[in-house]
Amino acid sequence: MLIEESTDAQIDLPTGNVVLVIGPHAAQEAMIELAGGLVHLGRVRVLDGGNQFNAYWLARSLRRRSPEMFPMLSRVNLARAFTCYQMETMLAESRSLSVPTLVMDLLATFFDESVALPERRRLLQHAADHLRRLCQQAPLAVGARPPIPGSERGELYAILREAADQVWEVGAPHPAQPAQLALF
Amino acid sequence: MAGLEERAGWLIDLYADPRDDLVVWILAEDGARLRLHQPFPITFYAAGPAADLRELWRFLQSDPAPLHLARGERHDLFAGRAIPVLAVRVACPADLGPVFHRAAERFPDLTYYDADITLSLRYAAVTGAFSLSFCRVAYEPSGRLREIESLGTPWELDPPALPLRILAVEPDVNPSHAPPQRLTVCCGNHTYSLDLRPERPLLLNLRGLLREHDPDLLLTTWGDTWLLPELMRLSCEHRLPLPLNRDPCRGVIRKEEKVYFSYGQVIHRGQQVHLAGRWHIDRANAMLWGDYGLEGIFELARITGLPVQTVARTSPGTGISSMQILTALRQGVLVPWHKQQTEDSRSAMDLFYADQGGLVYQPLIGLHRDVAGIDFVSMYPSIMVHYNISPETVGADRPGAEEIPELHMRVDRSHPGLVPLTLKPLLEKRIELKHRIAGLPAWNPQRKRYAAWASAYKWLLVTCFGYLGYKNARFGRIEAHQAVTAYGRETLLLAKEAAEEQGFTVLHLYVDGMWVKRPGASQVADFQPLLDRIAEVTRLPIALDGVYRWVAFLPSRRDARMPVANRYFGVFQDGSLKTRGIDSRRLDTPPFISRVQMAMLELLAGAEDAGALPAKLPGALGLLRRAAADLRAGRIPVADCVVTQKLSRTLEEFRSASPAARALAQLGAAGKSLRPGQRVRFLYIRGDQRVHAWDLPDTPPPEALDHERYLTLLLRAASNILQPLGLEEAVLRDWVLGGAVYLGLPGCWRLEDGLDPGVGLGLLPPPQNLPLPILGDTGWLPEESVRAGRD
Numbered sequence: 001m002l003i004e005e006s007t008d009a010q011i012d013l014p015t016g017n018v019v020l021v022i023g024p025h026a027a028q029e030a031m032i033e034l035a036g037g038l039v040h041l042g043r044v045r046v047l048d049g050g051n052q053f054n055a056y057w058l059a060r061s062l063r064r065r066s067p068e069m070f071p072m073l074s075r076v077n078l079a080r081a082f083t084c085y086q087m088e089t090m091l092a093e094s095r096s097l098s099v100p101t102l103v104m105d106l107l108a109t110f111f112d113e114s115v116a117l118p119e120r121r122r123l124l125q126h127a128a129d130h131l132r133r134l135c136q137q138a139p140l141a142v143g144a145r146p147p148i149p150g151s152e153r154g155e156l157y158a159i160l161r162e163a164a165d166q167v168w169e170v171g172a173p174h175p176a177q178p179a180q181l182a183l184f
Numbered sequence: 185m186a187g188l189e190e191r192a193g194w195l196i197d198l199y200a201d202p203r204d205d206l207v208v209w210i211l212a213e214d215g216a217r218l219r220l221h222q223p224f225p226i227t228f229y230a231a232g233p234a235a236d237l238r239e240l241w242r243f244l245q246s247d248p249a250p251l252h253l254a255r256g257e258r259h260d261l262f263a264g265r266a267i268p269v270l271a272v273r274v275a276c277p278a279d280l281g282p283v284f285h286r287a288a289e290r291f292p293d294l295t296y297y298d299a300d301i302t303l304s305l306r307y308a309a310v311t312g313a314f315s316l317s318f319c320r321v322a323y324e325p326s327g328r329l330r331e332i333e334s335l336g337t338p339w340e341l342d343p344p345a346l347p348l349r350i351l352a353v354e355p356d357v358n359p360s361h362a363p364p365q366r367l368t369v370c371c372g373n374h375t376y377s378l379d380l381r382p383e384r385p386l387l388l389n390l391r392g393l394l395r396e397h398d399p400d401l402l403l404t405t406w407g408d409t410w411l412l413p414e415l416m417r418l419s420c421e422h423r424l425p426l427p428l429n430r431d432p433c434r435g436v437i438r439k440e441e442k443v444y445f446s447y448g449q450v451i452h453r454g455q456q457v458h459l460a461g462r463w464h465i466d467r468a469n470a471m472l473w474g475d476y477g478l479e480g481i482f483e484l485a486r487i488t489g490l491p492v493q494t495v496a497r498t499s500p501g502t503g504i505s506s507m508q509i510l511t512a513l514r515q516g517v518l519v520p521w522h523k524q525q526t527e528d529s530r531s532a533m534d535l536f537y538a539d540q541g542g543l544v545y546q547p548l549i550g551l552h553r554d555v556a557g558i559d560f561v562s563m564y565p566s567i568m569v570h571y572n573i574s575p576e577t578v579g580a581d582r583p584g585a586e587e588i589p590e591l592h593m594r595v596d597r598s599h600p601g602l603v604p605l606t607l608k609p610l611l612e613k614r615i616e617l618k619h620r621i622a623g624l625p626a627w628n629p630q631r632k633r634y635a636a637w638a639s640a641y642k643w644l645l646v647t648c649f650g651y652l653g654y655k656n657a658r659f660g661r662i663e664a665h666q667a668v669t670a671y672g673r674e675t676l677l678l679a680k681e682a683a684e685e686q687g688f689t690v691l692h693l694y695v696d697g698m699w700v701k702r703p704g705a706s707q708v709a710d711f712q713p714l715l716d717r718i719a720e721v722t723r724l725p726i727a728l729d730g731v732y733r734w735v736a737f738l739p740s741r742r743d744a745r746m747p748v749a750n751r752y753f754g755v756f757q758d759g760s761l762k763t764r765g766i767d768s769r770r771l772d773t774p775p776f777i778s779r780v781q782m783a784m785l786e787l788l789a790g791a792e793d794a795g796a797l798p799a800k801l802p803g804a805l806g807l808l809r810r811a812a813a814d815l816r817a818g819r820i821p822v823a824d825c826v827v828t829q830k831l832s833r834t835l836e837e838f839r840s841a842s843p844a845a846r847a848l849a850q851l852g853a854a855g856k857s858l859r860p861g862q863r864v865r866f867l868y869i870r871g872d873q874r875v876h877a878w879d880l881p882d883t884p885p886p887e888a889l890d891h892e893r894y895l896t897l898l899l900r901a902a903s904n905i906l907q908p909l910g911l912e913e914a915v916l917r918d919w920v921l922g923g924a925v926y927l928g929l930p931g932c933w934r935l936e937d938g939l940d941p942g943v944g945l946g947l948l949p950p951p952q953n954l955p956l957p958i959l960g961d962t963g964w965l966p967e968e969s970v971r972a973g974r975d
Contacts, residue, residue: 045529055536076532080662082655089524114444114656122292 013038013100013139018131018163023170026105026143028052030170034141035102036061039075043099048080049087050105052143084109088123091130100139103131107144110156117152124156128163141168188322188330191218194346195313195332196400197461197491198304199434200224200277206303207431208329209461210321211400215347219431219461220321222329226277226306228284229258229269229518232294237270240291244272247286249279258297258518261576261602261659262525269297269518277303288521297518305506308489309513315485315492318344338487339609341616341634346482351399355380359410360856361879367411371397387424390415394427401463402428403478408466408497409454413438430461443861450832451499452861458493470496472643479633480640487610487644500643504606504651507644508659511606519658527662528579537590538666542695543673545680546747547737551908552691553794554706555699555754557729557762558715560675561615562642563696564649565607566724567671573652574601575661588667589674595667602659607648614641615725672696675722682717692737694750699735706731730756734794736908738765753905755789767901771863774897776824780811781901788905797909805919808902812920815894818886825889826865826878833860843868847877854880868893 013019013034021027021034028050036058038044046053058076062069077099081087087109094101106127110120134140142164147157161167193212201207204221212218230240241253252273257266272287274280284299308314312334322331336343351371355364367386369376371393378389404411412428416436419426428436439456454469467473470481485492488503489510495503512519530538560566567573571586577596578588585594600608617638624631651657653665672695679698680690688700705711711728718726735754740746751765763769763785768778784804791797814820829844835852838845847866848858856879858864865878868890876884899920903913 046532053532053535055532055539058532059536070533073533073536074531077529078532078535079529080527082662083522085522085524086526086655090526093526119292 013141014166015137015139016135017140017165018135019139019141020160020164020167021141021143021170022146022167023143024145026050026052026108026145027170028054028104028143029057031102031104031141031143032057033061035076036065038100038102038139039072040065041100043075043077045094045097045099045101046076046078046104047087047090047094047101048078048104050108051080051082052104052108053078053080081109084112084115084120084123088127088130091127091134094130094134096134096137098138101134101141103140103142105144106142107153107156107160111153113152117155120156121159124159128159131163188324190320190322191216192318192320192335193218194344195315195317195319197463198307199460200280200303201433202276202278203433205276205278206307207460208321208332209430210319211346211348217398217400217430217461218321218323218327220323220327220329223275224277224307224310225252225273225275226280226303227271227273228280228299229271229297230287230291230294231260231267231269231297232291234268236291236294237268240270240287240294243290244283244287247283249283250275251283259516260297261512261517262520262523264576264580267518295524296521298513299521301509301513301519302490302494302506304491305489305510305513309510314338314489315495316343316346316482317486338489339613341613341620343486348401349397349399350401350403351393351397352403353407353411354405355411358879359406362881364410369393371399383418384422384424387415387418387422387426391424391426398430399462401465401478402459403465403467405467406469407464408456408469409441411466412436412457412464413455428464429459434460436460441859443859450830450861452859453497456497463492463496465493465496471499472639475643476636476639479636483637484640484644487613499647500640501647501651501654501657503644504648505657505659507606507610508602508657511602512659515602515605517602523656523658523660525575525661534592538663538670540590540666540673541669543676543693544695544749545690545693546749547692547699547752548689549737549739549745549747549908551734551736551794551797552699552701552732553734555691555701555732555735556705556711556714557697557699557732557735557754558679558711558718559697559727559729560679560722561618561725561727562611562645563672563675563724564668565611565645567668567675568648568652569604569608569611570724571595571667571671572597572601572604573664573667573671574603575652575659575664577601578661578664578667588670590670591663591667593663593667603648603652603664607645610641610644614638614645617641618727675724678721679718679726682721683714686714686717688714691735692749692752697729699737730758730760730762732756732762733792734797736905738904738907741904753785755791759789761785761789766904767897772827772829773901774825774827774894776811776815776820777894777898777901779824780807780898781905783807784902785905801906801909801911804906805916808898808916809920811898812895815898816891818889820886820894822867822883822886822889825867825894827868828863828865830863831858831860843875846873846875850875850877850880 021030023030032054035044035046039062055073059069059073062072066072079090081090087106110124131140131142142160144157144160147154191210191212193210195208196211197209199207201221206222206224208220208222210218210220230237244251244253254271256269256271258269260267272283274283288296304315311332313319313332314334317334318336320333320335321329323329351369354368356366356368357364364380366380367378369378378386380386415426437458439458441453441455443450443452456469457464465481481492481496484495484503488495488506490498490503490506509519572595579593580596581594582596582598584598585596588595617634621631621634621638649668652660652668653662654660676693676698680693683690683698683700688702691699691701708728708731711731715726715728732754733756735752738748738751740748748765753761753763753766755761766781767773768781784807787804787807788797788800791800831844831848835845835848843866844864847864851858866875867878867884868874869876869884869888870890899913899916903911903916906916
């Protein structure tokens, strides 16, 4: 599925599926827009692996949709991980709730070359198992960067791809068509 | 004790040894260098489900290394309580790595503690003897160390001086620039020049010097990245062993180069060569060598507990981390192998308020006279100590815990936390050092030593805050990091209110500093009541950085109405200059432009008062014109025109052919490669290439330089400091290139009639439509004339 980077459309995230959203910068903007859309329906949980959550962007997105910006911001629960160990622990400690979960830039911490590749593979495999668990009761989307084939990063991406039920690719927004003014 | 020899001396090195367990080197008072050894068992811990720990127990029982296994409980800082652990005691420290590796590989899901701690820290925690500590040792004639007792603490201000023997070796040229031809070797009062070819005599001479002099420190330039690897290669090729190590039983340790991110920058650390029984320090690969040199390195080794060779090459952050680990070991707190503690979940609204950083109040642009610069002394570390900010105290909802401003979180101040415990003596020693420095005359050699220490301390204290939020910090926690900035913002606002209550105008606030002025206040004593009041309301140490005769806060280059934080220059009452954010502070400014800018500033600094500045302008402009003339006449040495830029990416990752990318490509074509984090040096030249990489074999002649480009940079640097006086870049360009001379009175110009052959202009008309200088009959009105921004 191809979605636009700055879409305003309300996207239905299916429960029971791991939805992988890939795009430049781990589809950062699309994930924040997604959070902005979901928060209208209730609470949203954001787990951030790449320090990508930008409260200002979300506030802008919310303001476009509703005057109730501050109560909406309070509905977003956020936790950040800065290492792959923390990311795996964070997912392991996240309870399966009926609240949609957005995992931003999941692979960022797993790209840290100071941790041995087999160790990162092992932790990512655990993380993928937790994603499967967390999507059972509520929608779950995971942001990631496009894979680089043949690289170490490509190998890690493949583990995540394996755990995903759907892949959404974020494309650049369509250029606006020049509007033809009506004469009458 | 009967049969034991006793001596006093300095602990200079220690390492694990498969045969001797732990080797300890002592530089004795009487000049002897002692290689002692002792048993030193080491314990690491594993935690996790009981069944998994039982499996690990069974697994380790069949390990080939002699081990002792026991169940027990140890305190986990993040859990806030003692947790059940399996303690694995390894008899020989050299076995620790292999045993732990086998356990972690077989049981990766267990949590491990105390597994990768530097040996010198463990030793300091167990014996009290730290790197370079002056100790009393008792040992058997066989060299077995039976007792060691530290006779001092790391916090002494006058530890006994270390009688080191130093052998300094330096090639005649930077090896990345051109192949060196000879080495200069200095030992004691002797200096030798050794040709690199033929190689055999070189090796023989070096071997003789090493044997005869037996240095404690081999101090090199480019020793890590070129000299020692090259000497080892030659030694191998000619089969002439070179006794680089003092311990003949050990091999030289080589560590690979690495690239990492730190504070948003790519950092490159060259490969390293470590010796056993003596130290090797490479000035070019040492961390902050230019800031604190050998004295700072030795002091850092004393207070961090890290080995000298390590501390010379690691960041201050690693030093702070080591100090925290040492505190944890002494307190019986587990040191996690990998921190798994995650950030507490919070609402986006809370994050909005919490993740703010330091407070900045943009400056009032322009020139101001009689301004006090006031700084909180090590503000963030002081906050951490005063408010007890530590990973285990922030968010601890215990009775009596205090609310943190803005964070909806509390901090427990009932018991000192691990981080404040670590920082308190450091902070106290730094403040004491500052007092001592202030009381010593400039000629006193002790002053230089204390200044190096103070610089090392400054870096440690600067990084201790960042380390609270650093992902790999063993005792970091993002909430604690945010608590520090929250208290910092609150503190600065309290200080601002105190200043305004006393009638001061706050010109600028920047994280931990403020600049204030009040009509009639121009002496140190005039600001003392304000300092007292701020100390009273904030309860944090504050100091007067100085009273400026005048200070100029600069605007943005893109929009003259926009102020820029922390970009200023000014002159204190003693005539000393302080500059921030201007060209001469930037690494990528060619040296000659930095020098011209500083020379102009020093000339302006000669003005006793802001009112006397106009009289200094002609001199400053004269300097500028001479520099421009020298540049155009090719009188600036080519080496002074080198631009240095730090690479943040590889050549393939560059999207445009920037000067740095072009230089990198040229070096690549010549077989020289640079990695992100390293610095590329180049010259701007005329022609299609536009730049010439400095480290190519050939050097272009002065006439090949792109003089226009350098002139633009020069004029920009000049206008950055003259702009507050009303002289914009375009005006300067007209003056410098047009040959007009400013006489210091509005509307009065005269042509320079060939006085400066470099410019060689003869009779030219004066520049048209120039704005008048901001001088008038009423005198100097700098603030009112050029102020913009908040007013």
